[in-house]
Amino acid sequence: MPKQKAHCPRCDHVLTMLQPNWAEKMLALSCSALLLLVLALTFSFLSFDINGLKTSITLFSVVETLAEQMYLGLAILIFTVCIALPGCVLVMLVMWGIAIKWQLGVTAAQAQIRWCFSFLKWCMPEVFIVGALISMVKLVAMADIGLGPAFYFYGGFIVMFILTLMHLDRRQIELALLKKIPTENRPIRAQQRLQWTWALLLTSVLLYLPANLLPIMTTQFLGDAEPSTIVAGVITMWQNGSYFIAMVIFIASIMVPIFKILALAFLSYSVQSRRSFSSQQRYILYRVTELMGRWSMIDVFVVAILAGLVQLGSTMSVFPGPAVVAFCAVVILTMLAALSFDSRLLWEQES
Numbered sequence: 001m002p003k004q005k006a007h008c009p010r011c012d013h014v015l016t017m018l019q020p021n022w023a024e025k026m027l028a029l030s031c032s033a034l035l036l037l038v039l040a041l042t043f044s045f046l047s048f049d050i051n052g053l054k055t056s057i058t059l060f061s062v063v064e065t066l067a068e069q070m071y072l073g074l075a076i077l078i079f080t081v082c083i084a085l086p087g088c089v090l091v092m093l094v095m096w097g098i099a100i101k102w103q104l105g106v107t108a109a110q111a112q113i114r115w116c117f118s119f120l121k122w123c124m125p126e127v128f129i130v131g132a133l134i135s136m137v138k139l140v141a142m143a144d145i146g147l148g149p150a151f152y153f154y155g156g157f158i159v160m161f162i163l164t165l166m167h168l169d170r171r172q173i174e175l176a177l178l179k180k181i182p183t184e185n186r187p188i189r190a191q192q193r194l195q196w197t198w199a200l201l202l203t204s205v206l207l208y209l210p211a212n213l214l215p216i217m218t219t220q221f222l223g224d225a226e227p228s229t230i231v232a233g234v235i236t237m238w239q240n241g242s243y244f245i246a247m248v249i250f251i252a253s254i255m256v257p258i259f260k261i262l263a264l265a266f267l268s269y270s271v272q273s274r275r276s277f278s279s280q281q282r283y284i285l286y287r288v289t290e291l292m293g294r295w296s297m298i299d300v301f302v303v304a305i306l307a308g309l310v311q312l313g314s315t316m317s318v319f320p321g322p323a324v325v326a327f328c329a330v331v332i333l334t335m336l337a338a339l340s341f342d343s344r345l346l347w348e349q350e351s
Contacts, residue, residue, distance in 0.1 A: 006171075016171035023176065027097025027169045033160035034090040036153050041083070044148030046132065048139065048309045056312060058150060059083060062308035069307065071186045071320050074328060078304050081124040081297075086104040086161060089123060092116045093164060100176045110177050117170055121339065124294050125158050130248075131301025137245050138237070138306070195340045197268050200337035201261055207326045207333070208257060215321035217303045219310075227321060230254065230299060253327070256292055260334045263289045264341060282346045286338075291333040300328050 005017040009247070019025075040059060046057035057065075059082070066075035092112045136145045154182035215227030230253050237246035261286055270277045303324050310318040 016169050017168060018172065019169075022167050022169065022172060023060040023097055023100040026093055026164060027101065029160055029164040029167065030090045030093035030097065033157050033164055034087065034094065036157035036160060037083070037087055037090065039158055040150045042151035043150040043153065045154070046136070046148060046305070046309055047146035048143055049146070050143035050312065050316060053315060054273065055309065055340070056146075056148065057305075057308045058148075059154070062304055065308040065311065066320070070327070073318065074300070074304065074324065076129075077328065078301070081122050082128045082301075085119045086123045086125050086157075089116055090161070090164070091120050093168070096173060106253055107178060110318060113170070113173060113177065120165070122294075122337075123161075124297055125154070125161060127294055127297050129155060129158055129300050131298050132299065132305055134245055134249065134302050135305040135309070137242055138302070139310070141240065149344050166281050193340060193345065194268050194272055196340040197264060197337050200333045200340060201264055201268070203262060204257070204330045204333040204337065207330045208261070211323050211327035212254070214323035216299065216323040216327065217306065217321045218319045220317045220319070222315065229323065230327070233299075249299060249302075252295050256296045257330055257334060260289050260293060260296075264334070264337050267341060267346070271348070279346050283343060286341065286343050286346065290338045293331070293338055296331045296334075297328075300324055300331070329349065 005014050007014055043058070044056045045058050045062075047054060063075045063079045066072075066078065092115070093111075094108050095105055095112065098104050099106045106339070139145055212230055214229065216230050216233070218225050218227045220226075230249070234250045234254075235248050237243075237249065267282055267286055267289075270282060303318075303320050306318040307320050310316055
């Protein structure tokens, strides 16, 4: 029956919910989101004007500027998580909608299910737009900031993308395309899983120190270079009266990575030691850790946008610092650690 939900009997997680006309809605929303993404890549995104010197950027020019500044890995990452992967997901959803509604390309759509849901974990357009807003707040006191058509198109794309995901149900997709819901009978290799999680966490801890001690960006103003760390940027925003933005950066860039590392370390220890912790509470902690992981990327996107937008030669320019690579690695490693941790281990003692 429509609107009925199926819950996991152990963790109460919603497994599936049948919505009326979900395939048609998903197809329409994904087509709209894909169109808006194409338009967002076509026009100007932001413009920067200081004392008559004006520059503007597109989403592609941000990536190009980072590549020219020898931050090729960062450029590829931003292009991938903000443009390429969301675009690929939407193309797959359009193909699924066509396959379900008109039975066209069913075989190709069936092969893409696992890929699509893997890509979804790394799509970060909503984090990028928040980073763009923070970049504007940082610059608004010293220059005139203009919003290009692409900013509104990209914002609309994010809204449509989120609405599309609200109608995306993996079990309904598998049932519609595969005519059955696949079951996983793979054994849980606890020791191997935990070793990967511990290794990723240890590496992220080692990188967390240079990520916070080294400059994350350098601002060149009238020939003078001023490096800035993450903490220094938070302090500057607080002193300038941007308390909310300072708190957002502090929480996303400093508190969230620490929380993720401690939470995953606790979950791994609790499974390894077989202590009698509540499985339900540990599962909630794991879900929170998994969902909040991507938001630490805000500072990385802020630096990328500023580096792409503020390029006025010796008058004023912004360049990424060495810490941006280390911090980006911390975020990716903690996300990989969360993905490598098998949440089924939390219930193993009860089985």
